[in-house]
Amino acid sequence: MNAILQLEPTWQQWITENIERGVPHNKIISTLFERGFYSAAYELMSQQSDVINIPYIDMTHNSIELPDKTVKLASTFHPPFVAVIESFLSHQECDQLIKSTEGKMKESRVVSPTDGTFAAHNARTSLSFGFQRSATPLITIIENRIEALLHWPAIRGEGLQVLQYGKGAEYRPHYDFFDPKNENFQRNVGKGGQRVGTLLMYLSDVEAGGGTSFPKVNLEVRPKKGMALYFANTKFDGSVESLSLHAGMPVIKGTKYLATKWLRTNPYIG
Ligand SMILES: O=C(O)CCC(=O)C(=O)O
Missing domain, CATH: 1.10.10 (Arc Repressor Mutant, subunit A)
Known part of the structure; x- marks a missing residue:
């Protein structure tokens, strides 16, 4: 050692x-x-x-070498484990990602607690578009960065989702993990296992509002174009992390664009 x-x-x-x-x-x-x-x-x-067997970030140094760039670890927090990574995406990559969703955005959906299917819900009022893994060369570059940052094979990730929040849009407090007490748990984890971690990438600056808040621990991360925010949805032993409750706060001024990547325990076939 x-x-x-x-x-x-x-x-x-x-x-x-x-x-x-x-x-x-x-x-x-x-x-x-x-x-x-x-x-x-x-x-x-x-x-x-x-x-x-959980995603982890090498926190030995304040800079992290990724396959094609070096990024800065700006802040970390625990519990729940949260890490903020500066300049994970370049501004040009953010713009390119937004452009690739033009004309494709639809009302965002959430996993329904009643039957496990995806459905629109007033708790999540953004627009969104979901890509398949490796859908474009840029997405492949980003997935390779995520794989290296979190030491987690790209195949154990859902496709990237790009979200657009206009004025007043929000994502009310929720968990990304599937609740083992929910009757649809087996069905939800059947496809690729538990959602162990979430990586959010801010694709735009936002004039006011639009932070990502963790209300159980009084933490809020403000959006910054190109910055990434990782948080663990499960603890080290694999049990769900109840402190990972989080919300996309309402946008007060400006437009928020975000890319979300959910990591699963097992290979995820979309
Ligand atoms: O918009 C945000 O800041 C949070 C997004 C979010 O909670 C999610 O995609 O799971």
Whole structure:
């Protein structure tokens, strides 16, 4: 094991001793989370990628090398795990993505809690268009970046959705994970497993409103063109993260464009 940069020596020694005693890495990482050392937990995950089965970000350094560019890790938070990545997309890529949805946007839909089908709902008043995976060369580039950022194979992702929120449009507080208590749970996870993580990419600046808020932890991230926001919908042990409740706040002035990527536990065939 390499030294964990984010930890004081006594904890580093604790990790080394536990590894030597044969304690599974998963258990050590769980303890680090429980003790509030989430940066260190993520750092250890990056070193033990063969035993980790959730998306994770290498937080050892403040810059992250992706296949075709270097991005900056601007903020992180836990729990729930939230990370803000600066300049994930260039302005030109944002504009190109918006342009590729021209004339295709429709009323957004949500998964219906009653029968598991997709339906329009007044909790989500944006317009949207859903792409298949690898639908365009740009989308493939973005999916490769996401794969590298989160150490999660692109095949375990739903197609990218582009959303447009006009004045007053919003997405009221909701969870992205499928609730195991819901009667449609088996049906919802049948296609590709649980939605373990969400990556949002802001495609426009917004003059007022339009932030992404996490009301259970009083956190709000304001939109910034090209910036990405990742949050985990499940905890390290795979159980659902109830603190991941989030909302797209109403746009007060301007238009918000956003691209959403939902990550699944298993390969997702759209
Ligand atoms: O619009 C936002 O900021 C949030 C979008 C969202 O909650 C989602 O796509 O799941």
